[in-house]
Amino acid sequence: xxxxxxxxxxxxxxxxxxxxxxxxxxxxxxxxxxxxxxxxxxxxxxxxxxxxxxxxxxxxxxxxxxxxxxxxxxxxxxxxxxxxxxxxxxxxxxxxxxxxxxxxxxxxxxxxxxxxxxxxxxxxxxxxxxxxxxxxxxxxxxxxxxxxxxxxxxxxxxxxxxxxxxxxxxxxxxxxxxxxxxxxxxxxxxxxxxxxxxxxxxxxxxxxxxxx
Ligand code: CTP
Numbered sequence: 584x585x586x587x588x589x590x591x592x593x594x595x596x597x598x599x600x601x602x603x604x605x606x607x608x609x610x611x612x613x614x615x616x617x618x619x620x621x622x623x624x625x626x627x628x629x630x631x632x633x634x635x636x637x638x639x640x641x642x643x644x645x646x647x648x649x650x651x652x653x654x655x656x657x658x659x660x661x662x663x664x665x666x667x668x669x670x671x672x673x674x675x676x677x678x679x680x681x682x683x684x685x686x687x688x689x690x691x692x693x694x695x696x697x698x699x700x701x702x703x704x705x706x707x708x709x710x711x712x713x714x715x716x717x718x719x720x721x722x723x724x725x726x727x728x729x730x731x732x733x734x735x736x737x738x739x740x741x742x743x744x745x746x747x748x749x750x751x752x753x754x755x756x757x758x759x760x761x762x763x764x765x766x767x768x769x770x771x772x773x774x775x776x777x778x779x780x781x782x783x784x785x786x787x788x789x790x791x792x793x794x795x
Contacts, residue, residue, distance in 0.1 A: 584625070585667070586625070586628070586666050586667075587665060587666065587669065588628045588658065588661050588665035588667070588669070589616055589617045589620065589628070589671060590630045590632075590669070590672035590674075590704075591616075591617065591630070591634070591671050592608055592613060592631045592632030593607070593610075593632045593633065593634075593673045594649065594650055594651045594672065594701075595633060595675075596651065597650070598679050599682065599683035599687045600685070601686055602687070604678070604679065605633075606673050606675070607673075608632070608634075608756065609635070609636070611759070612721075612780050612784065613671035614631075614636050614639060615780045615781045615783070616669055616784045616787065616788065619781075619784040620792075621642060623792065625667075626643040627639075627641075628645075630648060631645070633647075646661075651674045651678060651701035652678075652702070654672060654674060666716060667792070668708055668716070668719065670720050670721060673756075674701065676701060677700060679699075680697040680699045681697070703739075705720045706738070706739045709739040717791065717792075719745065719791055720735060721744070722744050722745070723755070724747070724749065724750075725750040726750070728748050728764060729764060729766070729772070732744050732746035732766050737768075742767060743765060744765075745763050746765075747763045747764075759780060760777055760779055760780065761778070762774075762776050762777040765787065765790055773790060
């Protein structure tokens with residue numbers, strides 16, 4: 584049985600015991616991909632940040648994580664065994680340098696937060712991709728969708744990238760629907776018009792999975 588590793592949802596980067604930095608990802612796209620892959624007979628491992636969704640039925644494994652660092656180690660431990668890895672998660676690029684042990688109290692004036700980079704999980708996977716492994720990333724863009732996606736595809740050594748415009752409120756991030764541009768390393772560019780994410784997941788897999 585072929586194995587697929589999928590990440591989904593946002594990450595949370597703690598500031599203090601009651602606060603975190605996160606983003607608007609709902610996990611819907613990644614969960615839809617995981618459900619579609621199980622229906623095709625793949626052994627699916629879903630690594631998920633905190634979301635309000637029920638894990639799809641018939642997963643091989645479900646791993647709940649919170650931070651980018653936790654997601655990185657969960658993915659690292661499982662990536663070598665995967666025939667395909669799809670990073671659909673909206674992983675934080677930055678985390679607070681210091682996590683306060685106690686709740687941060689307000690005081691007069693402004694508060695500066697110092698942030699440091701998190702590991703680029705997908706970039707690390709790309710730099711040590713084994714032959715035959717299919718690596719798929721997502722790109723969330725607000726401008727120059729195609730140019731930025733092409734750059735990410737190359738830079739991260741991906742086989743496919745799913746690029747979506749997140750500047751519109753009615754699609755993409757935190758929406759039921761999306762439209763995406765699929766790009767692969769061979770130069771194919773495939774436009775998938777606006778559709779529910781469940782339908783889009785089927786179309787994405789139709790294009791990428793026959794390659795495994
Ligand atoms: N990603 C990751 N690890 C991170 C950040 C992102 O693996 N620390 C993955 C995401 O899961 C997604 C892709 O990388 O598949 C997004 O690439 P990224 O370079 O972060 O692009 P954007 O989030 O679109 O941001 P930017 O343009 O600032 O690079």
